[in-house]
Amino acid sequence: MDKTKIIKDGSQGVTSVQHTTLLIIGGGAAGMSSAIAAGRIAARNGKRCSITLLERNARPGTKIRISGGGKCNVTHGGTPAELLGKGFLRQNEKRFLRHALYSFSNSDLLDLLRSRGVEAEERSDGKVFPLSGDASTVAIAFEGLLKESSVRQLFSCRVRSVECQGEVFLVKTAGGVSFTADVVILATGGVSYSRTGTTGDGLAIARSLGHSIKDSSAALAPLYTVKPPPPSLSGISLRSVGLIASAGGRSVERRGDLLFTHRGFSGPAALSLSRDIAELSTLFGSVVLFADLFPEQSIAELEELLLLHARKSGAQMVRKFLQSCSIAPLRGAFGQALYGTIPTAIVSFLMRQATLENDVTWSGLVKEKRQSLLAVLKRFPLGSVRNVPLDQGEVSAGGVSLGEVNPKTMQSRIVPKLFLCGELLDYAGEIGGFNLQAAFSTGWMAGTHAIDI
Ligand SMILES: Cc1cc2nc3c(=O)[nH]c(=O)nc-3n(C[C@H](O)[C@H](O)[C@H](O)COP(=O)(O)OP(=O)(O)OC[C@H]3O[C@@H](n4cnc5c(N)ncnc54)[C@H](O)[C@@H]3O)c2cc1C
Incomplete structure (x- = not known):
């Protein structure tokens, strides 16, 4: 039955409403992955349905294109268990992501890329990059996969609201076009690097639908100190030291390279510790930093x-x-x-x-x-740390509470037929390809189950 109809919108006059079986909001790693998975399963099962993806940017995959310094550290080598162990340091996040990373693993992702001619190589530190050395090859491969799976894509189309209306969702966009959908996947990402389109719209939508949202905070972000390091040290690295952050009688430590910058610190140790530092600073105010130059010795x-x-x-x-x-x-x-x-x-x-x-x-x-x-x-x-800039983080921590999402399907436990995936969820991985893999894996899982409803 064609459910497309015209409804009367009290405030804006007559608005067109299009019906789609599955509507995916956000065309990043998670949204594209979910659309491709759903399209493939629908085709394989001969299911008559329509899948629509809405993306506010003019193209999908904006963050993929800038990832890994333009080279895209697309995933990490090893078994799913190893990825979970290295990439996600918090137990609840590891537990939550386990199913998704086993269901759609790093090798599944690399097979998918290979099917579109993108070969990748693993470096000695486990990070996996496309051989082309160019992140856009990954985004283009996904664009190609989307086209193959006959997903309808609308760009420059920003979703403003999602409401449950009986059996369907009513999704309104900024451009005045509205959709009804049987099933919705929210894949709008986090809140850092807001210029890439991630301004937190999805979090507001999830909240309006009844989800609890853990406040967003910085992760994988540089550290700005009250007194910046002397200019003569800017650009200098300390290799594989222990970086210690201390506040309110608590200490957290991370091992890795530490880079002195003109505003404070960056490099793997600082980026990795930034999430804990942001949390400590919310709790206790001032956070003091130390380097342990001999972390192997007492x-x-x-x-x-x-x-x-x-x-x-x-x-x-x-x-x-x-x-x-x-x-x-x-x-x-x-x-x-x-x-x-x-x-x-x-x-x-x-x-x-x-x-x-x-x-x-x-x-x-x-x-x-x-x-x-x-x-x-x-x-x-x-x-002392002055600030951990949220917008400068490669990812943001916080988001939709993991306890409210079924980790085996990515379906909301609050709103039936709503699925949530990617960085929108309250997890944040380490540097090394773990965040893209988590977005692709949770997205794939959401698409697989959403089309089956
Ligand atoms: C500079 C940088 C470098 C990075 N490098 C790496 C790396 O090398 N390896 C790695 O693993 N991770 C990396 N990351 C992290 C990784 O890119 C993200 O974790 C991942 O892209 C998240 O995928 P996502 O699909 O959940 O969100 P996103 O990729 O952010 O996609 C969300 C999409 O939703 C769209 N959207 C938002 N609101 C709306 C709306 N209202 N209507 C319609 N569309 C909307 C956005 O425009 C966006 O395209 C990097 C991040 C940054 C910022």
């Missing part, structure tokens, strides 16, 4: 190693030693520089912080000064 082990070195090389200047010793090494504190050395520019700051004379030698280092050096090497103060 303070006692490091002291023993320093004493041993002092006995062997008493005439050596401590400054010279700091410039050449490897930091965060795995195989002994003073072995081969597996992860790099302390950059020379930072050594003078360490010396000053530990109140050491510039030319002090190991034999001239009294116990009290040695202990102050130890304290600085294990807890090099980096200042």
Whole structure:
């Protein structure tokens, strides 16, 4: 039965209303994946239905095109269990995403891309990128898959509201076109990088339909400090250190490279810790940062190693030693520089912080000064965080409460026939391809089940 009809809209006069079986809102990774899955299943089952995707931008996949610095870290290598272990540090998120990542895994995603001629390679750190080195090849592959699956796509079409009206949803767009749909998938993403179209519309829609929304907060975002690092340090990295954030008697730590910027810190350790820091700062206000340059050693082990070195090389200047010793090494504190050395520019700051004379030698280092050096090497103060900018995050944390969504289908537990997927949900993955994979996997699952209703 053709349910397309004209209804009278009290405020705006006569508006056209088109009916579709399944309406998908948002044409990012999750929305495209759900549309393709639904289209394929409908075709395979010979189901007579219409699938419509609405995207507010002029093209789908805007975020995919800018992902991974334009190279698109599309997923991560390993089994689904390994992806969950490395990519999602919070137990409830791991539990929630488990079904989706097993149902549509990284190899399923890579097979799909390969079917459109996009080959990918895994790097030594597990990150997977398209061989083309160009993120747009991934977005174009998905555009092609969408076309193949005869999904009707409308661009520059921003959804304003979704209401339940008996058996159907009434979906109104900013352009005046409205739709009725039997089933709706919300895939409008998070709230960071708002210029890509993610301004939180989907969260407002989910809330209006009765869902609880966990406040959005920054994740995978740079850290801005009250006092920015000296300009001479901007662009310098500390390799594989421990970054510690402390507030209200609590401490959180992450291991990784740390980059000094002109406003504070970035790099994997800072990005990874940013979500916890944003939360700590909401709870306690001021958050203080420290770097542990020898995260593999306890303070006692490091002291023993320093004493041993002092006995062997008493005439050596401590400054010279700091410039050449490897930091965060795995195989002994003073072995081969597996992860790099302390950059020379930072050594003078360490010396000053530990109140050491510039030319002090190991034999001239009294116990009290040695202990102050130890304290600085294990807890090099980096200042207080001023802000973790939400919009600068590669993802945003918060969103639709996971407890209100069935993890085996992505269907809402609050509103029947409403499905939710992607970054709109209250999870946030680590850097490494985990967020795109989660969006593709939850999207695929939503599309698979939504078309089956
Ligand atoms: C700079 C940057 C780099 C990144 N790099 C990586 C990376 O290399 N690897 C990785 O795994 N992850 C990366 N991410 C994260 C990843 O891109 C996202 O987590 C993922 O794209 C989320 O997919 P999604 O479909 O849920 O949301 P999105 O991709 O954000 O898609 C949501 C879509 O919904 C549309 N929309 C919103 N509101 C409406 C409305 N009212 N009506 C119609 N349409 C609407 C938006 O325009 C958007 O196109 C990066 C993110 C950024 C910002």
